[in-house]
Amino acid sequence: MARASSPPAVLLVDDEPHSLSAMRMALEDEFEILTAANADEAEAILKDEWVQVILCDQRMPGRTGVEFLADVRDRWPETVRIVITGYTDTSAMIAAINEAGIHQFLTKPWHPDQLVMATRNAARLFQLARENERLALEMRLLTSTAESRLEKRRKALREGMGFETVLRTPNSPINATIQQARQFASFDVPVLLVGEAGSGKAQIARAMHYGSLRSDKPFYELNLAGLPEDLAFVELLGAKRGVLTGGVARMGLLQKADRGTLYLSGVETASPALQLTLLRVLTEGAFTPVGGQETLGTNLRLICGAEGDLRARVADGAFRADLYFALAAGEIAVPPLRARRGDVAILAQAMLAELAVQHGKPVHGLEEPALEFLENYDWPGNLRELKNEITRMLIFAQETVLGADLISRHILQAPPSEDGADRSAEAALTADGTLKDRVELMEMRILRETLTRHRWNKSRAAAELGLSRVGLRAKLDRYGIADPSATVEEE
Template sequence: MTGSTPAILLVDDEPHSLQAMKMALEDEFEILTAPGAEEAMAVLEEEWVQVIFCDQRMPGRSGVEFLTEVRERWPETVRIVITGYTDSASMVAAINDAGIHQFIAKPWHPEQLLAVARNAARMFQLSRENERLTLEMRFLNSTTETRVEKRRRSLREGMGFETILRAPNSAMNAAVTLARQYASFDVPVLMTGEPGTGKTQMARAMHYGSLRSEKPFYELNISGMPEDLAMVELFGAKRGVLPGGVAKIGLAQKADRGTLYLAGIEGASPALQLALHRMLRDGVVTPVGGQEAVSTN
């Protein structure tokens, strides 16, 4: 990579799609391309890549399978999937196995692609900075707010409400003000809005603006997801329920003391709604196939 221009790797087996993405991004980024997973791996071994845009359906390995390996070898690289269809099982696998940052649906708009690329490059920079600051903190024993702690706080704020782009007189300003207020309280929050209005970004901003910012942030879109699959992903499963005989820890437990953002909650089944209500009211969940309640906050 030359200079300080972020490098983006585009992976797609269709040449015209690669060319279209390259034209949309090449003015601001260094663009690398690959027609498949194997070629992309070769690029990653030679180049320092910050962001990957990968098509889901490709000959050989799918986008999720490829990005799962990328996560293991280059975990700091921001991974984005481009897909022309909605498959809940693939989406769940992408979130849990490949650590996908975002899905982009076809057909995409050049401005949309560029905005996602900018945010992804910024996230990469923030992640690297956070890792460096974490290493510095290991050598600091003072309990007062040190210079590094101030920088960490500034970093969290940089991943918060400042990332929500809006005009000075935007109607979003009132929503952001309310979100800041509720983020300071340890309460469940329901956000409503049309698809594409940035609810996920608002949820992430609230997490980093809260006292839970040092703990995990997880998200799951349950829209169109079968009830049994949603139950397993959220609450986990006891040994013997899933193929292979292994137990699974649900996102409700993984996000303990952190934040769990659920998209598509309006489509939840009555049984799932009751389970979620119990989690919010009593702070407990029951893994699928189990009897004992597990506490979570």
């Protein structure tokens, strides 16, 4: 009981005394602070103290921060690990995630508020992990009905961390979106999230709810895309007794989400009648259940998600102008995954870790060449397509570290480019140029994809392509195609 009531213990590791002093001053009001000048002193403290969070500098004499935290991960895995570094090299971050299970990177110079917020979130993550362990033990002893309730509690704990659930690098293009969403979250106004399907609009909407004054109230979401109008009305407005089969009444989401938040995706597909209903909810806070006569009130916050340009639909008469302008005061653009190329590695690693636990298949990460192929692809299906690809790789994986040979062929054939991949041979078929140039472009992609699938075994690749090893080597020299892993070793 004493531990539960005492402030969380935070270990600061830095070889520079003034840095330790600055961090202590920023954190000592909320946390019990322990300090160490190097990795050896830190390990001695960990043996005697119950540390929940470690903030460690990367550049230290002896062991680096990542090397030290890799040892911590093995011996004290429940401790949340944060690295403070003056560098933002993506490959170094990926290596740190694989080796030491880093929770977050803080870049120098850090702001005291940023340091306090990161430490609060880490301490909260530690508490959630402990709570999850307790819930897991309870679930083994309860009936199936009780297990369902506990799983909902665990899900609520995982989802209750707000904007910290949006994984991104320090310089990610989505940071501007997150900043806007944070600003709007604390103001009780409607919000319109605009972005491609699967770009993470629902995750941002949920984070806005948990970052608002309504965070202790329910959050509901409904996808209107492809939903028949009559079913959409029943889902939103509810229905009086006798309207539905079975003669039972049904409560709609507008009533369930009272004092909470309702997120409607695919709002651009809403019928004219449904648009009018939503406008009434926004302007009057009122609605009428299906089959009813009385008017009910609701005090909910409405967040809508849309694909494409709603202004164009307003101009075409397909979307109500008054509804659009009721939503547009809080319009936020969510970038597609192809615009967040630097985030792909972190997102892929996080998805893999989650899927590995879900499917009970132990894996430890992705190889560098695999991450390069994933970062090069333009992901037209955004986060959903990335998760599907990681799931597929996990299913076929035979090793604990996933290689590029597991990646789908259309991704492997994508040309390396800063502007993104085209996912197929379509560019070669439709682009300008001679027949010879266009055929060579397709040949180069096929060679690269085949060699990757065979883990750069030239004999197998040559056999599949019907070439001799000499012929294959000549083509590789001609197109400048080289084994990326060999290049890394030479460097």
